[in-house]
Amino acid sequence: MNLIEVRNINKYFDQPTRMQVLTDVSLDIEKGHFVSITGKSGSGKSTLLYLLSTMDTAFEGSIRINGEEMQGKRNRWLADFRNHHIGFVFQFHYLLPEFSVLRNVMLPALKLARYSPAEIEQRAMDILKLLGVDGQATKRASLLSGGQQQRVAIARALINEPLIIMGDEPTGNLDSQNAAIVFDLFRQLSSERGQTILTVTHDDDFARRSDKVIHLVDGRIAG
Template sequence: MQVLEIKNINKYFHSPKPFHVLKDISFSLEKGKFISITGKSGSGKSTLLYLLSTMDTDFQGSIKIDGKEMKGKSNRWLAGFRNEHIGFVFQFHYLLPEFSSLMNIMLPALKAAKYSREETEHRAYELLKLLGVADQAQKRASLLSGGQQQRVAIARALINDPLIIMGDEPTGNLDSHNTGLVFDLFQQLSQENGQTILTVTHDDEFADKSDQIIHLVDGTIEK
């Protein structure tokens, strides 16, 4: 099953001068695969990820997620689709510092309103257990270590059981131990839960262990 189909994607930056950053990109991703996007700084990998996440809508070509075309949809429609189907993990955790770990994880699910508050809290706590930080459930996010914060951010990305988990350098601020924990979790989610993982990374060791590498060179996929 193809969960992501990209055809003839072109992306331009117009300021300070016109620049063709992504050039006729086409590929598809199967459900349950763990894919890394690699390339030097400026190769276009983060730009591509933001297009695929629907957070950037200024492009030419076609992006289909779960068979639905993203091009031409309203920002409101995309926001709802994104909250339900895409979990995003940034290099920085972007947790709300004054909220507990548990509440940070619950917020996207409360917005989606797929579950009762009690069920949402239960799911959030189960994710904290899965990531080994259940003992931090009631602690404010600002008081967690960097590794704990990133694991809570990953739990937040998982709370709505997304079709695709996308990460922009999700281990970029972590030490080797926590990087290994995050990789093992992503691998488990793809192999056991059938979730598709798509991450941008500079970490060659991380990328080499994933199922597939998409390597960008000057805005094109290296064959």
């Protein structure tokens, strides 16, 4: 089953002059697959991820996620869709340093208010345990190592049970050992929990070991 269906996407930047960044991009991503988007700097990979995240709505073509068409939707509808269905992991973790690890993970779920605070706390602890950082739950986020902080960021991305986790260079700030840990966590989430993972990466080894690689060259899918 295709969770994401992209058809004939064209994307332009208008500043300082009009330039085409993506050209006639079409792709399918199956539910539960672990997919990497690769390409040189300027190839359009981050632009494509940003479109798929629904945060950029200025494009030509069609993006369907879980059967819903993203083209033409209002910003409020898209924001609600993101909150319910997409979790984000970035190169930098963006944790709130003065808050505890547990609180950082709980915040998106408290905002969504799908569960009671007590239920959210239990879910957050369960996810932290899955990712091997439950022992850090009461610590301030600023006191964790870089690898631990990125695992907490993954936990935060999972708290609202998203259809898709999207990562923008999620191992870019990590050493090889912690990058391998993050990869293994994504692999586990995909294979054992049926989680769909979509990441932009410069790490060739990371990409090679994912289920599918979408390689961009000058705004087009290669191969």
